[in-house]
Amino acid sequence: MGGAGAVNSSATLTGSRVEIVDWRARHDGTKVSQHRGRVLERDPRDVDSVTLHQTACVFGPASDREKRLARAMKIGAHATAFREGVGVLAMPLRWQGIHANALNATSIGLEIEGLYAGLQDDPTTAPREDLRTTWGRPPLELTELVVETARALLTRIVELAAAEGIELRYVRAHRQASGARRSDPGEGLWRAVALEHAVARLGLRVEPDRTWVSKSSGEGRPIPEAWGGGAGVQY
Numbered sequence: 001m002g003g004a005g006a007v008n009s010s011a012t013l014t015g016s017r018v019e020i021v022d023w024r025a026r027h028d029g030t031k032v033s034q035h036r037g038r039v040l041e042r043d044p045r046d047v048d049s050v051t052l053h054q055t056a057c058v059f060g061p062a063s064d065r066e067k068r069l070a071r072a073m074k075i076g077a078h079a080t081a082f083r084e085g086v087g088v089l090a091m092p093l094r095w096q097g098i099h100a101n102a103l104n105a106t107s108i109g110l111e112i113e114g115l116y117a118g119l120q121d122d123p124t125t126a127p128r129e130d131l132r133t134t135w136g137r138p139p140l141e142l143t144e145l146v147v148e149t150a151r152a153l154l155t156r157i158v159e160l161a162a163a164e165g166i167e168l169r170y171v172r173a174h175r176q177a178s179g180a181r182r183s184d185p186g187e188g189l190w191r192a193v194a195l196e197h198a199v200a201r202l203g204l205r206v207e208p209d210r211t212w213v214s215k216s217s218g219e220g221r222p223i224p225e226a227w228g229g230g231a232g233v234q235y
Contacts, residue, residue, distance in 0.1 A: 017145060018152040022089045031076040033096035040096040049170035050157060051100040051107040052194060054116050054185040077109030079153055085145050087153030093161050101177040102212035108157055112150045114140045118183025119226055119235055133183050142188040151197045158202055170205050171198040178217040190227045
């Protein structure tokens with residue numbers, strides 16, 4: 001069930017700490033949209049965006065690297081950036097994953113491992129915005145390596161997509177398609193990966209005021225002002 005362009009490979013990027021692992025050919029078709037028992041493969045012309053996510057957890061087992069990285073095959077997104085500097089390409093880009101509700105049909109899902117705050121803390125105010133937006137749990141540090149890995153993996157996705165006739169034009173946040181996922185991917189990741197890389201370097205665009213609706217998740221939320229969205233848009 002390898003799909004178009006699926007291979008098995010691993011490469012450390014020149015001048016980088018990031019390793020990109022291509023396991024698309026390994027995917028067994030679970031956690032993927034299906035029609036009559038077959039994987040739903042999209043027309044490349046229908047795919048126009050990458051949707052960013054945070055996993056809101058750290059995968060295990062820490063003692064078994066292969067099993068840990070293989071978790072990328074079980075979460076419904078096309079690729080996952082792991083905290084230790086490994087990016088895993090998990091499923092063929094034409095396949096319709098199950099990761100972003102109403103955006104599944106038109107986007108490629110990129111998960112970023114870790115629990116990150118929806119809002120970064122403002123040291124000039126008494127409330128801890130970061131704690132308040134990670135369900136009361138301490139958020140993980142958004143390290144340079146995490147950002148570097150997510151950016152490298154996003155760049156590879158854009159390159160591979162173009163080779164398959166997929167023109168990626170937008171970068172989106174999962175919160176735009178799910179009101180319950182307001183911290184997905186979070187302010188820090190959105191600014192570092194979407195605005196400072198996807199937009200500034202790769203030429204993708206954002207539609208901060210746009211939202212999507214589905215029966216399962218209701219209406220999404222626009223990008224808030226705190227993330228660089230429109231003035232007055234609340235988190």
